[in-house]
Amino acid sequence: MKKLTQHVNDLFKDIPASERKEVVMQEVLQNLEEKVWDLMEHGKEEEDAINKAIVEFGDIDELKNELGVSPEASERQPSMLKNRKLNLEYSIWGSVLIIGLFTFINFYYTPEIIWFVYPTFAVLWWPLSMYYRWLKVKRGE
Amino acid sequence: MIRSDIIRGHLDSIILRLILEKDRYGYDISKEIAHRTNQRFEIKEATLYAVFQRLEKKELIESYFGSESKGGKRKYYRITTLGKAYFKETVAEWEELKDVINIFMEGLD
Numbered sequence: 001m002k003k004l005t006q007h008v009n010d011l012f013k014d015i016p017a018s019e020r021k022e023v024v025m026q027e028v029l030q031n032l033e034e035k036v037w038d039l040m041e042h043g044k045e046e047e048d049a050i051n052k053a054i055v056e057f058g059d060i061d062e063l064k065n066e067l068g069v070s071p072e073a074s075e076r077q078p079s080m081l082k083n084r085k086l087n088l089e090y091s092i093w094g095s096v097l098i099i100g101l102f103t104f105i106n107f108y109y110t111p112e113i114i115w116f117v118y119p120t121f122a123v124l125w126w127p128l129s130m131y132y133r134w135l136k137v138k139r140g141e
Numbered sequence: 142m143i144r145s146d147i148i149r150g151h152l153d154s155i156i157l158r159l160i161l162e163k164d165r166y167g168y169d170i171s172k173e174i175a176h177r178t179n180q181r182f183e184i185k186e187a188t189l190y191a192v193f194q195r196l197e198k199k200e201l202i203e204s205y206f207g208s209e210s211k212g213g214k215r216k217y218y219r220i221t222t223l224g225k226a227y228f229k230e231t232v233a234e235w236e237e238l239k240d241v242i243n244i245f246m247e248g249l250d
Contacts, residue, residue, distance in 0.1 A: 023216075024190060024194070026213065026216075027167060027190070027216045028167075028186070028190060029213075030167075030213045030214070030215060030216070031166065031167040031168040031186065032186070033213075034168045034215075035168050035171075038168070038172075056183070056185065056186065057185065057186045057187055058185025058186060058187035058188055059185070059187055060187045061187075062187060062188055062191040063187050063188075063190050063191040063194070065191070066190075066191045066194035066195055066198075067194065
């Protein structure tokens with residue numbers, strides 16, 4: 001039975017400690033032991049029974065998800081947020097430079113006509129869309 | 142042997158049905174499923190506990206610790222009123238689904 005306890009511990013080792021985890025582990029172990037006893041009552045050797053119980057347990061990933069560990073989601077989230085933030089900063093600096101250039105050309109060469117607002121509006125779509133992309137990740141959607 | 146991906150969406154109902162009949166614990170349920178289906182469908186334990194977690198979170202079932210058995214305390218599940226209502230709904234849904242799928246699966250030789 002020690003092998004069974006060891007196996008259950010191994011199965012759950014990636015899951016961060018919590019009260020819920022303990023309860024589920026207890027339950028899993030209890031039911032596995034019961035299965036082993038049942039198999040032994042039906043004439044299996046202890047070793048065989050334990051192996052059968054372990055093999056038939058299946059893939060733990062689904063249970064991990066239910067216990068609130070989705071490896072991709074928890075790891076990807078911060079780096080993605082950082083990435084989006086960088087995109088946003090880049091778009092702000094970029095648009096400031098472009099708008100600055102337009103303003104300079106406007107006032108230097110054709111000061112009598114104010115036209116730099118048109119390209120300014122066009123360029124502003126860039127940081128605006130980046131801002132919402134960043135917000136989307138920040139709010140965890 | 143039934144493929145697990147095809148039955149997946151109905152696992153909740155299968156387990157609710159078994160708990161509806163009487164309060165049960167994990168191994169009891171997996172044994173009962175295998176027994177009733179003549180071993181044509183056997184639920185993996187890992188899947189079973191995931192379903193328990195999900196159903197409990199949705200408050201369709203609740204758990205309590207039973208008497209001491211050989212290993213330790215068995216964790217039993219009982220269905221809630223919400224669970225019963227939900228199950229009734231899925232039964233009606235299933236009837237509908239069966240009819241719809243049958244339209245396309247039957248009558249071809």
